[in-house]
Amino acid sequence: MTGKFLEVRDLCVAARLQKSTLTPIVRNVSFAIETGKVVALIGESGSGKTTISLACMGYARPGCVITGGSVRLDDIEVLELDLLERRRFRGTDVSYVAQSAAASFNAALTITRQVTETPLIKNLMSADEATEKAVSLYRELDLPEPEAIGRRYPHQVSGGQLQRLMAAMAMICDPKLLILDEPTTALDVTTQIEVLQAFKKLIRDKHTSAIYVSHDLAVVAQVADDILVLKDGEMIEYGPADQIIHEPSQDYTRDLISAAHVMPKSMPKTRTPTIQTTHENTTKPLLVVDNVTAGYGPNHQYLALHSVSIEAHAGCTIGIIGESGSGKTTLGRVISGLMGSKQGEVRLDGMPLAGSIGKRSRDELRSIQFAFQMADVALNPRHRIRKILGRPLKFYFNMSEGEVDHRVDELLDTVELPSSFSSRFPRELSGGERQRINLARSLTAEPKLMICDEITSALDTIVAEAILKLLRELQERLKIAYVFISHDLSTISKVADTVAVMRDGKIVEYGSTVEVLTPPHHSYTELLLSSVPELRTDWLDTIETQRAAVRTAAAG
Amino acid sequence: MTMPETELRSPLRELLSELTPTVIICSLILLGFIVVVIFAPLIAPYGEGEILTNDSFALQGSEGKVQPGSTLLLGSDFLGRDILSRLIYGARVTLSVALAISLLAFLLGSTIGFVAATIRGTGDAILSRIVDALISFPSIMIALIVVTSLGSTFTVLIITVALIDATRVFRVARALAMDIVVQDYIEAATVRGEGLGWIMWQEVLPNALGPLAAEFGIRFTYAILFISALSFLGLGVQPPHADLGLMVKENIQALLYASAYDDLRYALICITPALCIAIVTVSVNLIVDWYLKSTGASLPEEL
Numbered sequence: 062m063t064g065k066f067l068e069v070r071d072l073c074v075a076a077r078l079q080k081s082t083l084t085p086i087v088r089n090v091s092f093a094i095e096t097g098k099v100v101a102l103i104g105e106s107g108s109g110k111t112t113i114s115l116a117c118m119g120y121a122r123p124g125c126v127i128t129g130g131s132v133r134l135d136d137i138e139v140l141e142l143d144l145l146e147r148r149r150f151r152g153t154d155v156s157y158v159a160q161s162a163a164a165s166f167n168a169a170l171t172i173t174r175q176v177t178e179t180p181l182i183k184n185l186m187s188a189d190e191a192t193e194k195a196v197s198l199y200r201e202l203d204l205p206e207p208e209a210i211g212r213r214y215p216h217q218v219s220g221g222q223l224q225r226l227m228a229a230m231a232m233i234c235d236p237k238l239l240i241l242d243e244p245t246t247a248l249d250v251t252t253q254i255e256v257l258q259a260f261k262k263l264i265r266d267k268h269t270s271a272i273y274v275s276h277d278l279a280v281v282a283q284v285a286d287d288i289l290v291l292k293d294g295e296m297i298e299y300g301p302a303d304q305i306i307h308e309p310s311q312d313y314t315r316d317l318i319s320a321a322h323v324m325p326k327s328m329p330k331t332r333t334p335t336i337q338t339t340h341e342n343t344t345k346p347l348l349v350v351d352n353v354t355a356g357y358g359p360n361h362q363y364l365a366l367h368s369v370s371i372e373a374h375a376g377c378t379i380g381i382i383g384e385s386g387s388g389k390t391t392l393g394r395v396i397s398g399l400m401g402s403k404q405g406e407v408r409l410d411g412m413p414l415a416g417s418i419g420k421r422s423r424d425e426l427r428s429i430q431f432a433f434q435m436a437d438v439a440l441n442p443r444h445r446i447r448k449i450l451g452r453p454l455k456f457y458f459n460m461s462e463g464e465v466d467h468r469v470d471e472l473l474d475t476v477e478l479p480s481s482f483s484s485r486f487p488r489e490l491s492g493g494e495r496q497r498i499n500l501a502r503s504l505t506a507e508p509k510l511m512i513c514d515e516i517t518s519a520l521d522t523i524v525a526e527a528i529l530k531l532l533r534e535l536q537e538r539l540k541i542a543y544v545f546i547s548h549d550l551s552t553i554s555k556v557a558d559t560v561a562v563m564r565d566g567k568i569v570e571y572g573s574t575v576e577v578l579t580p581p582h583h584s585y586t587e588l589l590l591s592s593v594p595e596l597r598t599d600w601l602d603t604i605e606t607q608r609a610a611v612r613t614a615a616a617g
Numbered sequence: 618m619t620m621p622e623t624e625l626r627s628p629l630r631e632l633l634s635e636l637t638p639t640v641i642i643c644s645l646i647l648l649g650f651i652v653v654v655i656f657a658p659l660i661a662p663y664g665e666g667e668i669l670t671n672d673s674f675a676l677q678g679s680e681g682k683v684q685p686g687s688t689l690l691l692g693s694d695f696l697g698r699d700i701l702s703r704l705i706y707g708a709r710v711t712l713s714v715a716l717a718i719s720l721l722a723f724l725l726g727s728t729i730g731f732v733a734a735t736i737r738g739t740g741d742a743i744l745s746r747i748v749d750a751l752i753s754f755p756s757i758m759i760a761l762i763v764v765t766s767l768g769s770t771f772t773v774l775i776i777t778v779a780l781i782d783a784t785r786v787f788r789v790a791r792a793l794a795m796d797i798v799v800q801d802y803i804e805a806a807t808v809r810g811e812g813l814g815w816i817m818w819q820e821v822l823p824n825a826l827g828p829l830a831a832e833f834g835i836r837f838t839y840a841i842l843f844i845s846a847l848s849f850l851g852l853g854v855q856p857p858h859a860d861l862g863l864m865v866k867e868n869i870q871a872l873l874y875a876s877a878y879d880d881l882r883y884a885l886i887c888i889t890p891a892l893c894i895a896i897v898t899v900s901v902n903l904i905v906d907w908y909l910k911s912t913g914a915s916l917p918e919e920l
Contacts, residue, residue, distance in 0.1 A: 397808050418810055426810040439801040443823035452819075453809060502805070 066270050067094040067117065067238055072130035074112050074121060074294075083128065087112050087294040090130075092287070094238070094270045101273040101285035101302070103317065105521040106492055109294035110274045114240045116140075117272060118155050119147045134238060152179040156231035160243040162223040166215035173211030176230040185234060198229040201266065202259045220385065221252030225259050232263060239264065239271040245280060249384040249548045250592040257283055257601060276521035278321040279594040282306055283601040290314050302598050320522035322551045323596050345411065346372040347542050348396070348429075348510050353405035355395050361403040365391040367566045368405070371544075372559075373510060376536060378543040380557030380574070382550060382589065388566035389546045393512045396544065397431045409510070427457045430503035434515040436495035440487040446473075446498055447483040453505040468505070476501045476531060493524035497531070504535065512544045517552055529556055550593050554578055562586050635911045643900040650708060650897060657709040661702040663687065666857040670697040674871045676882050692886045694868050700886055707859035708893060714775060714854070715840040721779035722840075723833060726786025727825075731817045733787070734794030745791070748784045756781045757846065764852045774853060778843055782836055789832050793825040827908075834905035838898035845894055864890035 072090045075083035087109040094100050102110040112125065119139040121127050132139040134154065142150065151157075156179075159165045166175060176198075177191035186194065192211070199207035202225040215223060224244055231239055241260065245253040261284050264271050275281050281288060281302070288305040290297040290313065298311045309315050350371045356364035365388045373379045381389045394400040396407055401416030408414065409428060415421050433439035440449055450472055451465040460468065470480040476497040487495055496516060503511050513532070517525035533556065535541060547553050553560060553574075560577040562570040562585060570583040577586060591607065594600060653660055663669060669681030673695045681687035683697065691700040733741040751759075763777045797803065798821065806820050845862025847853035854860035856867075868887040875883035 399804065399808060418807060421810070423810055426808070431805070431808045433801045433805060435801060439805050441802040441820055441824070443826075444819075456809060456811070506809075 065093045066096040066098075066135065067272075068131075068133045069093070069113070069117065070131045070133075072113060072116055072132065073128045074109070074116055074125055075128045076125050083126065085128070085294065086125070087116070090289075090291070090294075090296055092289050092296075092299060094272070094287075096237075096270055097264075097268040098286045099264060099271045099273055099284050100287045100289060101275060101281040102289050102291060103275055103278060103281050104291035104297075105276055105523050107293070108291040110276075110291055111242055112294075113291075114157075114242055114272050114274050117238070117240060118151055118157065120151075149183075152236075153183060153185070153234040154236055155238045155240065156234065156236040157240045158224075158227050158231045158242065158244050161247055162227040162244075163215070163220060163247075165227060166223065168215055171212055171214055172218070172226055176211065176226060176233060179230070179234055183234075191233065194233055195229060198232055199226075201263060202226075202229055203255070203262075204229075219252070221248050221256050224248065224256050228260060228263065232267065232269070235267065235269075237270060239269050240274070241271060242274045243276070244273075246275065246277070250550065251384055251588060253280070254592045254594075254601070254604070258605065260284065261601065277594075278306070278317050278522070279323050279596050282596055282598050283594060290317065306596055306598065316523055318596065320526040321596055322522060322549055323593065347375045347410065348373040348544075349408040349411075350392070350396065351405050351408065353392075353395055353402045353407065355391060355400060355402040364403075365566050366395065366402075369563075369566070369568055370405075371561050371568070371571065373542045373544055374558075375509065375542050376540040377558040378536065378545050378556050380553035380560045381544060381546045381563060382548065382553050382560060383563035384548060384589075386565075387563040389548075389563050390514055391566075392563070393431065393514050393544065393546050396510075397429055397512055398426070399431075423457065427506045428509045430506050430508040430511050432499055432503045432511055432513045432516050435519055436499040436516075437487065437492065439499055440495060440502075442487055444486075445483065446485050446487070446490075449487070449498065450483070450502055450505055453502060457506050472501045472505055475504065475535070492520055493527065496520060496524070496528055500528070500531070500535075504539075507539075508541060510542045510544065512546070514546045515548070518547065518549065525552070532556065550578075550589050562589070637907060639903055640907045643903045646896060646900045647904070650712065653705055654709045654712050657705050661705040662690070663699045663702040665703060665706040665859055666698065667702070668697045669693060669699055672697055674868070674874050674883055674886055676880075677885065691889060692882070694864070694886065695870055700864075700889060703859040703864060704861075704890060704893060707861045707864050707890060708897075710854055710858055711841055711844065711861045711894075712897070714771065714844055715837055717775045718778045718782060718840040718844070719833060719837045721775065722782035722786050722836060723829070725779065726783035727790035727822075727829060728817075729783075730787040730790025731794045731821055731825075732813070734791045734798050735813060735817055735821065737798075741791075744787075748787050751781075751784045752788075756843070760843070760847060761850070761852060764847065769852055769855055771854075774844065774847070778840060778847075781843075782840060786832065786836065790825065790829065793828055794821050797821050797824050831905045831909045834901050834908075838901050841894060841898060861890045861894050 070091045072087060073085060074087040075085045077083055090109075090113055092100055102113060104110050112122070115122065116127055117132055117134075117139070119132065119142060127140060130140070137150070139147075139150075166172070173192055173195050176195045177188070180186040180191045180194075181188060195211055196207050199210055204210050204222060204225055210218065210222070218226065228244070244260065245256050248256060257280065263269075264284075273281060273284055285302045287300065288302050289299045290305065290311070292313055297313050298305060298309065305314060306318065309318060350369060353366055353369050354364065355361055355366045369388070369392060371379060371381075381392060383389045391400065395402050398414065398416065398418045398421050406413045409425065414425060418426065447466070447469055450469045454460045454465050454468055469483050473480050473482055478494060478497055482490070482494070487498070490498065499516070517528055520528065529552065532543065536543065543556070545553065545556055557574050559572065560570075560574050561568050562577065562583065564585050569585050570577055578590070582590065591604065669684050669687050669689060670679075670693050671682055672693065675681075675689050675693040675697065677690065677692045679689055679692070681689055681693070681697075681699075689699050689701075691704065694700055694703065729744060733744045759781060760777055764773060767773045803816060803820055806816050844853050844860070845865070848860045848862035849866040851866070854863055856863070865887060868890075871883045871886040875881055
């Protein structure tokens with residue numbers, strides 16, 4: 062079985078902004094997939110990669126229209142099928158794995174019931190056959206307890222497992238084409254690697270063709286045979302994965318490569334000298350978290366932090382790293398006062414802080430600002446930018462209207478946005494622009510310390526790179542201390558002066574970035590480090606054996 | 618993707634671009650009613666309680682015998698009063714009372730609902746159980762008890778019905794706010810140190826406004842029907858004031874005339890006020906439906 066299995070030619074998709082006008086969002090995209098091969102669509106958000114992958118199923122999101130081109134799957138012209146035929150062919154011939162498995166599962170039904178839904182409603186298998194098939198898929202995807210896991214509900218399995226279960230759902234009818242839309246973007250590095258391995262194995266064993274959509278070149282390199290680089294709906298570069306990664310011909314591809322989530326080749330010995338000297342000269346740290354134990358539920362019944370101690374210095378960044386559930390966000394919440402602690406205390410400039418927001422003075426609240434992960438839900442969608450940025454100014458500094466306008470313009474300038482943005486609503490901004498507004502809101506308070514909770518995790522690599530650059534510049538200018546929470550070791554290594562590695566609510570390793578990231582490592586740090594993908598196509602295969610040993614060491 | 622500067626549209630203009638003929642007609646009807654209600658004394662040909670003829674149920678277009686030269690365009694009621702004039706005054710009473718009821722109900726219901734959702738915990742539980750207890754009584758029965766014991770004045774009527782309606786609004790407002798208060802932007806305001814007032818009115822309210830406006834339309838029509846029902850039972854608006862529901866009740870005898878004389882024109886005397894109620898409530902509901910459809914996320918056509 063060779064030859065072009067899926068062929069997309071001159072695909073054009075347009076968005077309908079008003080009733081009559083069509084704005085093209087995908088222009089003349091062509092690519093082809095051979096049976097059993099994987100093509101990756103890569104680009105930043107808004108580049109049209111999801112739109113193209115949906116068009117391969119003959120689907121356009123509401124407000125979009127496929128305006129031209131052809132999608133040929135085997136010998137079917139997908140775009141010419143009518144509604145009923147399309148419905149028949151989706152799920153059986155082509156299937157789709159969405160980015161957020163948690164949002165795609167129905168929380169009220171058991172997993173197997175949802176995994177087997179497609180063959181049952183299409184009368185392709187009996188219930189027993191479908192369940193048997195599901196179990197064998199669970200086994201192939203290396204899920205624990207393949208016989209029993211299907212009887213659980215979605216909230217009873219982890220995020221990475223749910224993502225694999227979603228792949229099982231997609232594979233149950235043996236589709237000829239599998240579309241994976243950012244399937245690992247929301248996962249930790251250690252989980253991502255397991256999911257990637259499972260996907261790769263499945264595609265290889267089933268001889269399925271796949272489209273893999275991602276913004277992270279390092280991830281794509283592991284699974285793709287061919288890579289298609291997209292920008293603003295146009296093809297930038299298209300070729301075999303090795304060629305794109307090692308000999309990119311376009312500047313944009315080179316940008317993508319430099320922004321990929323990989324560890325820097327060599328550890329910077331010291332960061333900017335000024336910061337380093339202030340760090341050493343300042344005897345008194347700005348913020349001290351002293352032996353804090355905290356948890357959820359009545360009387361901190363379910364502990365999320367066990368005797369955690371860290372220090373943050375003015376003008377320096379402390380990186381907190383760990384997988385989800387390691388307690389890193391809880392630590393941020395305790396520092397900001399959103400949560401009280403059971404034991405220990407948090408001191409700012411030597412003065413102990415109260416455990417709840419209501420008991421802290423307005424000046425203490427102002428000194429510590431919290432930047433949220435998802436800018437699109439952290440900004441009130443019904444407030445204009447002027448109000449979002451202006452409110453803290455009025456609240457903390459009692460500024461008059463005129464002063465507020467002036468300061469909002471300045472702040473927008475600080476985060477490199479035009480002052481005309483002040484009359485916009487958050488939905489009228491892109492993801493990266495919203496994250497800048499989110500940061501600007503924290504800056505309005507002129508804080509001494511900023512807690513950045515995964516602020517770049519939801520952004521694509523190039524935008525994230527720009528946000529990190531902005532953070533560094535602000536720190537040099539304003540001498541703010543950052544507590545930078547992330548699950549991404551490569552990001553931490555770029556921004557942090559000191560690093561605390563967290564696991565199960567405890568700090569397992571704590572020291573300067575150089576110390577933590579150069580051997581000898583703590584076994585858990587070793588596991589995290591080994592999970593960061595490298596920009597070469599054979600990395601995933603070589604890593605498998607090596608990681609198995611590390612994992613047992615970390616567990617012990 | 619950011620939209621170019623020129624294509625930024627206000628939500629209102631976006632809404633107006635989706636006007637349908639039905640909505641335009643309904644809006645015109647409502648506008649007509651509003652004009653009539655505001656200028657009732659100028660528009661009504663005769664007074665509210667003026668007796669023009671000594672016939673019960675004079676037919677449409679006949680001449681008033683007590684006041685020669687007067688025409689009863691829509692006929693007379695059982696006392697010989699002009700139906701058209703009473704309709705105009707009746708609509709004025711019904712619509713303004715219904716509006717007052719819904720405004721009061723929304724002020725009370727949404728404030729308490731937002732408070733319950735924002736404070737959560739025990740406070741929310743207490744408020745919600747009180748409301749549950751109130752809802753478990755049939756609303757018409759509470760109204761009957763209160764109005765009979767306190768007397769049927771406009772104030773008593775408005776406050777009683779508003780309180781009953783407020784319990785329903787509470788549930789809607791609380792449910793809406795529950796989804797909103799878990800958003801990060803509320804947490805951002807909390808970390809900033811904002812008080813309950815700001816969070817409720819500045820952060821929660823703007824995001825609940827759309828669904829609340831739709832609920833307002835529905836509550837408004839219920840208020841019309843409810844006071845019409847009370848008036849029909851004799852406990853709502855008291856004579857000689859006209860009220861659409863009261864007019865149906867007063868002229869129910871006209872239906873007997875219609876069957877006795879085998880002339881449907883008599884029936885029309887009783888049906889016209891009922892028709893007015895129907896037209897207003899249907900118009901408001903159609904506008905609400907359209908509003909919900911054009912602002913809410915509708916399903917893609919393909920599914």
